[in-house]
Amino acid sequence: MTETTTGPDLVQKEDAVHPKGTPHVVCRVDELPPGDRKIVEIDGRSIGVLNVDGRYHALMNTCPHHGAPLCEGVVKGTMADTAPHEYSYGRHNEFITCPWHGYEFRLDTGRALVKTERARVRVYTVVVDGDDVVLYV
Numbered sequence: 448m449t450e451t452t453t454g455p456d457l458v459q460k461e462d463a464v465h466p467k468g469t470p471h472v473v474c475r476v477d478e479l480p481p482g483d484r485k486i487v488e489i490d491g492r493s494i495g496v497l498n499v500d501g502r503y504h505a506l507m508n509t510c511p512h513h514g515a516p517l518c519e520g521v522v523k524g525t526m527a528d529t530a531p532h533e534y535s536y537g538r539h540n541e542f543i544t545c546p547w548h549g550y551e552f553r554l555d556t557g558r559a560l561v562k563t564e565r566a567r568v569r570v571y572t573v574v575v576d577g578d579d580v581v582l583y584v
């Protein structure tokens with residue numbers, strides 16, 4: 448069986464192979480262990496770089512709702528659609544939750560879990576190059 452990937456996931460994989468933008472060394476790999484994050488300022492933009500279970504993510508540190516420092520939010524999963532009075536937690540550590548009003552955004556694509564007019568936050572490519580964590584902006 449062949450696995451087909453479309454949409455933002457495919458774009459992310461392409462970006463990881465051929466990153467777009469200017470590379471910026473964020474830190475050494477050992478300075479950003481799993482569960483940790485760094486907020487960096489590049490060209491006047493605040494960007495959060497997170498190591499979530501060994502996967503790196505980078506997002507604009509500004510919530511599109513009302514401008515909160517999004518990357519200071521909690522990384523977690525979410526509740527799945529279920530029947531009334533049934534609760535099921537899933538998709539562990541795939542989302543970051545805005546610290547002000549609780550909007551949830553996918554770490555890999557920046558899309559909001561709930562569709563609103565401000566449904567997406569910008570994401571950036573981050574790769575490991577030797578001993579360095581490198582962000583492309």
Ligand code: FES
Pocket residue numbers: 510511512513514515545546547548549550
């Ligand atoms: S500022 Fe982020 S949800 Fe309102």
